[in-house]
Amino acid sequence: MDKFLNLLVAGTALGSIYALVALGFVVVFKSTGTINFAHGGFVLLGAYLTYNYSVTWDLPFIVAMLMAMATMAILAVILERLVLRKLVGQPAFTVIMVTLGLLILIQQVQQSIWSTEVLLDDPWGTDQWELGGVVITQVRFFTVLFAAIVVLGFFLFFRFSAWGVAMRAAAIDQEAALAQGISVARVFAISWAIAGVVAVVAGVMLGADSASVNSTLSFSALRAFPAMILGGLDSPLGAIVGGVVIGVTEVMTTGYIEPNAEWLGQGFHSVMPFVVMIAILVLKPTGLFGSRAVERV
């Protein structure tokens, strides 16, 4: 039972990271209808910027993170304005490939500026608490906490702020939103900025979880896709639930399936989320919480 509970905690923490990454994908998809592959790069840059501000510049960690968020928000807006704005109305294919191009550029910029492997000087360390046989590390605690805060922020923003309302309107019908005097262009910019900010949190948590910040983070970020698909691409709540479900599935696969099914191969847990994702897409293409009519035949 301890094993199960410990795995559940580990899976939830992993899932929270997936959820944070997936949220960044979702917020852009929700308003622009685009899967932004460059978000993997945002996660990577977010972690490295935080490293840069906190370790290289020796600023307090929280200040460093806030500065990284500001930097990423500005960068995301600039990219949206310079590149993505020009692609409004183009087929999904075109936009996806452009974001993949951006991802490649961002990765190389990162590698040209920073080392491929750095340690984040994070404040939570490796301290841990034990609750009746279940160990909870501070990193995991904060990961879940941050995910919760970010999601709460999302809901408050969407529900109560003028821009949140505008974004919801734009997501439902861009033309109608335009007719009501909502600047769709600004909605796009804001959604990108939000993605940039969330990416910093995701990047830091991903780096803290995997022992170091390294240049494979952008790749790890792509592992959040199954979470996003499971949750239904345009639902922040779905991203959270999807993230946790996928995280727990992955960890439970390692704990219970892999030892009993060696034929599935070493490290099957890392592809399990994709197997689940494909099954979901085939069986219920809108995901668990998705509302947008999925492009199906």
Add this chain to the structure above:
Amino acid sequence: MNQHVHHPARTRRLVRLVAGLLALGLVAAACGDDDDDATTPATGETTAPSGDTTAATTAGPGDTTTSGDSTESTEPPPDATTTVPAPVGDPEEVDGFDGETITVGAVLDQTGPLAFVGTDLLVGAQTYWDFVNEELGGIAGKYKVEIKVADSKNEAPVAVQAYQQIKGDVVMFTNILGTPVTKAMAEFLVEDNILAIPGSLAGEWVRNPNFLPYSAPYEIEMINGVEFWQTNLEGAGQTACTFAQNDSYGESGLTGLEFAAEKYGFEFAADTTYNSGDTDFTAQVTELADAGCEVVFSVSTPREQTGLMTGARSLGFEPVFIGTLPSFLSLLAGGDNGAAFANFYLVGDGGEFGDPEIPGMKNFLDRVEKYGDGAAPSTFLLTGYTATLAAHAALEKAVALGDLSHEGLVNAVQQLGEVDFEGLAGNYTYGPPDERVPPIESAIFRFDPAKTDRNLLALQEVVESPFAKEYVFAG
């Protein structure tokens, strides 16, 4: 092995590359080992490639530069190690040698996740050649050495293509990064009969005539690791387990572990593996914890080892970990991760990184300062540097034999006796592949957060398992 010459006991040169090599850890790279054991068998003579300047400048091919103590050959070396030929004229111009400059090849990660390792290895190698070129006048005092670099991008197929592209421009390959890359290149090196220093300490290179390995192989490291656990940690009767990378590197360590288990009479309660690049080790931790493991022998690389141990700690599982040289990287054990390393031991080679008592280490630090273009001496740099010592010995021998061709170098190694790594790695006795004697002593280091950033390991013990020399490397 024809005859064993017993050295007088030497002072321990624990100059283990430790830290450096661990760096390689990332890549399961190769590294040096020690040689201090008092019983290093030697077939031939000891060549000190980098030795002191004077010795090197006069170094003829086979001449015996004893390092420190007396390494004498009681008899002429057997068959292959024919008598030292009379110095011949200048070597002919061949691939990689234009009459003035000798070009050696490096196939390393210049980009990708391990670029920082590849870069440092290269700077280490370059530092050593700069020293040879500037202070010794080059190989045999006259031939400058240049490195030709190809990017392996962390992909074995890319490395093979890189190899194909530059093999005609180099006399040998001196710097390779990683067991998988080395393994992929092996077939082609053999086919082309080109010599290379393996980017891996796997025992399978020991008997391969196209390789010039150095340091104690992973198999030996793990046998000595078991010895340390049984003797120094009083591990008899405890539950032992393994954690190994799912490739040829992991296999070589496991081979040593299985050998040791049989000799010491125990069985592993759980064997776990992982794929390079994995980030979540919950499964392995759970399996190890469920099996009640008290000691885990790791044949791993630093990122994954760190992930395993932080993951284990977060599940309240904190056994003793004993890792191979590549399993540790100071960088990753720094800061907050350190807590997870409390019970970590590394089986390595040489002495503590940066210890100026070790002659090779002092030379290394001085030379990095002089030729390193501002590079900070790192463990990776040291690894690249140490490997180059072996290359230097081989090139000197080949020039002395008057043949820098690919075959000439392979042949030169067959006639190379014991090579002294100045304490950066154990002395290695080359000669015909069947007769090679790798170092069989290991240094055990313990994680020590009080150490500096570049070296978080403190020397704990030097061990040599009584079974280490019984281990037979496959031919």
Add this chain to the structure above:
Amino acid sequence: MSLLEVREISLSFGGVRAISDVTFDVEAGELFAVIGPNGAGKTSIFNCLNGVYEPRGSIKLEGLELTGLPPSKIASLGIARTFQNLALFSNLDVISNLMLGRHHLMKTGFIAGALWVGRAKREEIVHRRRCEEIVELLELTPYRRQPIGTLPYGIQKRIELGRALAMDPKVLLLDEPVAGMNLEETEGMARYILDIRDELGVAMVLVEHDMHFVMDLADRLLVLEFGQVIAVGTPEQIANDPNVIRAYLGEAS
């Protein structure tokens, strides 16, 4: 025996009757129009005729029962249709669009197509010739190599007509062929429809809002209201039919 015999077909959606007991015949070479107000069930009749819906009752083409057959089968038996909203392939040129109309008449598969020589080529030549004839008939020659996405709406309508013709239909179903056209374009379309009847002798069933257009063109008309037939006859008979006058003029006044 008439070419197309429709006997008492009925169709309901969730209890609501879209059409009830509709019966009519279309003779060979005849231009038969179905008119009626919005929601009268005109398009539903089309969808029954080409198999999109499966009604109760009987639809026979040359005596062969069609109800229950899939649309692609019915298309291959000789019922072609055009759509209210264009269903053309905008990145392909005129000829290719027409050739797609002949898709079901052709046999070349992936392998034969990849090899090209032999049947694929012969088949392509034969069918392309037929399409060229239609291009000429519909005076589309100037546009034949252009991707049709770039062409004006009226031309596209004509191309769609061409594609339906290319299917070599026995009966051609035209769903509002002049919807959205100006007067000039409408007249042009009328001329092409007459040409088709005169030169090719294809029977046509026409659904249209534009009363004048239909009264001028059709040999016979069927008037629908709320899914039921209120009159069938020649334009003169329809014009004088009291039910039709009530349904149309009554509403209008």
Add this chain to the structure above:
Amino acid sequence: MATDDTALRLLPTRFSRVSIGLVVAVGVLVPFVVSGDFWMTVLVSAGIFAMGAVGLNVLTGFTGQVSLGHAFFLGCGAYTAAYLGAARGWPLPLWLLAAGVIGGVIGGIVGPFALRLKGNYLVVVTLGLVFIGIHIFENWDRVTGGTNGTSTSQAELSLGFTDFRSFSIPGKDFSELQGLYYLVWILAGLFVLVSANIVRSRPGRALQAVRDRDVAAEVVGISLPRYKIGAFVISSSMAAMAGAMLGVQQQFVGPTSWNIFLSIQYVAIIIVGGVGMVSGAVLGALFLGPLPEIVEKYSDKLPFLYEVKGEGGIVSIAAFNEMLFGALLIVFLLFEPRGLAALWLRAKARFRTARSTP
């Protein structure tokens, strides 16, 4: 009646016939003129890229199904070459054909997913395929050599009467690279011919109809399953054969090569070349394929590049190459989404106009 049979020809104008004739002639003669290994290597790579890109174009260009899974199919082919060609010693035609069949069968299994999903969703599923593929390659040790990889250097390249590893004509001996050059470009030429034939005949028109408007396509009697899956089968079959040649060229096959980046590379090739045009796939392959090697060769002319860190310069050659690649992808999509082929058509039109108005 003016039937226009010239429209049926692949090369309707004398201009196109002459240009293609010249291209083929130059292609045949290249190994007689170019002796250095560098250019031969570059051209062999470009030929393999062309093979795979022509295949991807059938799926993405003709049928409009965007796939990031191409790397997986390439990998399947490479391992087929390694296992059947090198380990089992099958003759060239057999292992190459086997690669095509295996790729086609797997494409046929994956294809049905495309029936249910479009656009973003298909991209994500095919992305998942790449991850799953690497997992299989890493774990099916018996066939793939697992994480250690496997060698293809022993793969048979002989056709009996001629061996591409070493063949000669009177007065000229060809190197292995030159043999490989002929082999891959003959195959690329065949792929071009096959896909050009498909696109001008019934199945190709149907694929394009599906791309433009799949619902309408169904109405004119086009079976969506048949053509959507068919496109997958053809595309992955060609990809697998390209992968087989790639495996042979690399001499070594490892599991992690078949990653998303490779898939992106192929999509980029058809975008830069011109999506939906057979010539575009080849142009893209000729342009993007060799670019990294050429940049590297002439890197000393570009002072901001360095090969080894510390020797000056701002960016490493490899990083620059990837940046260049990303930038080209973006620039083409933004400014010339129809790619090089469109540029070529425009240039040709200008040439014609210039000629016709002396």
